[in-house]
Amino acid sequence: MTLQTIILAAGMGSRLGRSLPKPLTELNDGRSIMQQQHDNIHAAFGDDVRITTIVGYRAETIIEAFPDVNYVHNERYDQTNTSKSLLRGLAATGRSGVLWMNGDVVFDPRILGRAIALIERDQSFVTVNTAKVSDEEVKYTVDAEGYIKELSKTVKGGIGEAVGINYISSRDKQAFMRQLQRVDDQDYFERGLELAIVENGLLLEPMDISDLYAVEVDFAEDLERANLFV
Template sequence: MQAVILAAGFGSRMGGALPKPLKPLFGLPLIDHNIIKLREIVGEENIIVVYSNKALADHIKERFPRIQLAFNSRPERENGYSLLFSEGLIKDNFILTMADHYFSDDFISNLRLDSPNKAFVSRFCDDRDEATKVKTEGIYITDIGKTLKDYDYFDTGMFFCNKDIFPYIEKLSKEREIVKLSDVFGAMAKEKKLTYQLIEGYWIDIDTQSELTKAERFIRNNLSKPTDGPVSKYINRKISTLITPLLIGRIKPNTLTLILSVMGIIPSILMAYGHFFLGGILTQLISSLDGCDGEIARITHTKSRLGGVLDSTLDRYSDSLIFFCSFMPFSGLLEAKIALLLTLAGTILISYTSHLTGCRPRFITRDVRLLLVMIGGILSLIRPIYMLHTMLFIGIVSHIGVFFNLLSFAKKEKTTKQNFAL
C-alpha cells in the first residue's frame, strides 16, 4: 500500500510567500496533518509527495526523510497531470489525496481500502459552489465535476487507486493542456470504472485563509476528551488550545509533562510559606496548561500508554504535594492534621475508584479540585484560615465522590447481572 499527496499547485487564492502546503494549521504545516495520518496506514517510506516548490521539498526532507519526492516540472497543467509524475514510483494500490485538504481522524479511520479506483464522497461540504460534485448510480459514480446541477454527493479529494488510472491521464494529456483530476475520474466514470464510499467524517478543502481558520476552529473544538471535567471543558481547554499550537514541533508531550510537574513544585513552596493567593493562582495556571501535553500527542499522533501513565502518576504526586504544603502553615492545629488526612485520602481514593469502576463524578474531578485551591487562595486574603477550610471542603467532597463511585458501580453491576439473567 502506498499514498500519493499532490502538492504542486500554486495556491494563489491563499496568498503570501509561503507555499500553501506549508501554511500553519494549529501549529503544524497543512501537509504535515495528512502525512502524519497517512503514515499510520502505509508507513512513511510508502508516501510519495509530488511537488514543484523547493521550500516544500526541503521541509519534507528535513521533517520526513523517508518520504519519496516526485518533482512536477509542469504544475500549470493542473493536478491530474501532476499525478503522472508519481507513476514511476507506484507499485500497485495507493491512496491519493491533496496537500491542501484537511481530514479528521474519524474520516481517515472510516476508509475502506478494499477495492481500488474508488472515490470517498461526503454529504457535507463547506463551500458548495467550489466543490466537485458526483452523480452516482448503484455502486458506481457516473459523473463528476464542479458544474453538475444534478448530483448526490461531494468529492472529498481522497481516493483509492491503482495503476489503471495512468492510461487515462496519458490519453487526456495528449488531447489537452490542462488535465484536472475531475477530468480523469470523469473519463473513468463514463466507463463505470469508478466506485465510491460515503464517509461521514469532517473534511475541508482549504483554498483561502478563512477556510484555514475554519479547519483550525474544528481542531480546537475537538481536542476535549470525554473525561474532561467542567472546569477543563469550559475554562482550561480554552487556554491550553491557544498555547498548544505554539508548542507543537518544539517540545515532545512527555517532556512537557515532566516540565509541568516540576513547575508544580513552585505553588507548593508558596503554599508552605503561607502565600496562598499566589500559590492558588499558579496552581490554576498550571492546571490550565496541563492539557497541552495530551493535545500535542493527539495532534501529532504520538499518544502512548507510557505517556498516559506518566501523566496520571505525576498528577497524583503534584496534587499530593500541593495539598500537603497548603496545610503546613497550620501544622500546630489538630483540625489541620485531621483535614490533611481526610483531604489526601479523599483525593487519592477518588482517582483510584474512578479508575477501577469507570464512574467519574463531575462535581469533584481533578480540575475542579485545583480550581477550589485557587478559590481558597483568594479567600485567604480575607482570613488565612479560609484556606484550611477550603482544603477541608475538598476532602469532604472527595469522599462524597468516592461514595458516589461505589454506589454507581454497584447499580451498574446489579443491572448487568439482571440483564445477564434475562
Template sequence: MKNEINRPPMAVILAAGIGSRLSPLTDNCPKSLLIVGSSVIIERMIRNCLSCGISQFILVLGHRADEIKKFVDKSFRGIRVTYVINERYRDTNTGYSLMLAASAIGGSEFIKFDADVVFDVKILHQLVDDDQPNVLCIDRNIALEDEEVKVITDDQMQVLEVGKSVDSKLALGESIGIEKIGAKTGPLLFAELAEMMEHTAHLQDYYEAAYARLVKKGIIFHALDITGLNWSEIDTAQDFETANALFRSPVTTMSRAQQKVIDDVAAKADALT
C-alpha cells in the same frame, strides 16, 4: 482490511501548486507547510497515514519543492518517501501532477491526497477498510456550487458522474480530494491521463476528469459517505480559518487500538451527558 494486493496502499500526495488564493499566507511559505491546529498541514496528513499503517509515500512537488522536501525529510526520518518533481507546475494542474507519479506507483494500490486537505483520521480508516478497489470520499452536507467536484451515484453508491460541471441538483455530494485507486485501475488511470496530457487543452485539467472518462468506459468507482466527519480543503483565507476552527489540537501518530480506546471513552462520556 481487504485490498487487491493484501498490504497497506501507498499514499500519493499532490503538493505542486502555488496556492495563490491564500496570499499573503503563501507569499513566503508553501501551502502544505502552513500550520493548522499547531501542526503543519502535510505533517498532519502523513501522521494520519502512519496511524492507518501506511508507510510508503510519493510526494509530487513543484512550487517551493525544496522547502517541502527539507521539512518532510527532517520530520519523518526512516519512512519511505519518493519525490516526483512537476517542473511545469505553473502551467499544469493536478491531472498532470498525478500522471507524473505513474512510474513511482507502478502496479500498487494507492490513496491519493490533495495536499491542502485537512481531515479527521477516521475518514482514512474508513477508506482503507472499504472493500471496494476504487473509492471517492464524499460529503453530502455541502452547498454544491460551480467550484465543488460533484458526484452522482446510484442507490448502491456506484459513481455515475463526477466533476465540477456535474448538475448539482442530481449530485449526492462533493468529492473531498481523497480517493483510493485499486491496483488494476491504476494503469488504466495513468494511460487515460497520458492521453489527455498529449493535448495542450488538457494541461490544466484536474485528475477528476480522468476519473470521469474511466467511469464512462465502464470502470467502477464507488462513493464513501464521510458526512459528519471533519475535513477542510484550504484554498482561501476563509478556508484556513475554518480549518483552524475544526482542528484545534496538534496531530499525533497512534495505533488504531489506541484510537479505539480514546473513541470508546469519548462515547461513554457523551452517553452520560
C-alpha cells in the same frame, strides 16, 4: 503489501495569498497541513506506509520539511493541473493500488480508518461529503448501482462533494493512467476518473464521510474553518 500513498503538493496555492507552498501552512495546533496528513496516514496504516509527494512550486521547502519521504517533481507545475501531477506519481508507484490526497486537505484521522476496509478489498473509491454542495467544489452523481457516474465542478444536480481523498485499485490503475495521459494539461484528475468510468467501466465507490470533517484550504476562510477542528 506496503500501502502506496501520494500527496499532491506541486501547485502554487496563490488563492491563499502566502509565499510558502500551501501544504506548509501552519494550523492552530502548531502542525502544518502536510504534517497532519502524515500523522493521519501513519496513524491509520503504520510506519511502513510509503508516501510519495509530488512537488513543484518551491519544492525545496517541502523537501527540507519532510526529508524522509519519496519525491516526484512536476517541473511544469505552473502549466499543468492535478491530472498531470497525479500521473507522474502513479507512474512511480508500481502496479499496486494507490491512496492519494490533495496536499491542502485538513481532515479527521478517522476518515482513513474508514477507508481501510475498501483498500483491503482493493476497491477504487472517492471520499465524499453529502452534507453540502457548493458551486465551486467537485460534485458527483451516482448510477443505479450507487457507483460514481459524474465527477467534476460542472456537475448539475450533484448529491454531494468530493473532498480530495481517493483510492485507485491495482486492477483499475493502468486504465486510469491512460486517461490521465489523454486529458488536457489544465484538467483536474477527476476528468481522468470520469473518462475511465465511461470508457473502461471503472466502478468508483463513494465513501461517505459526512459525519467527519474534511476541509480543502483554498482561501483564508477555509483555513479558519479547518482550525476549528484541529
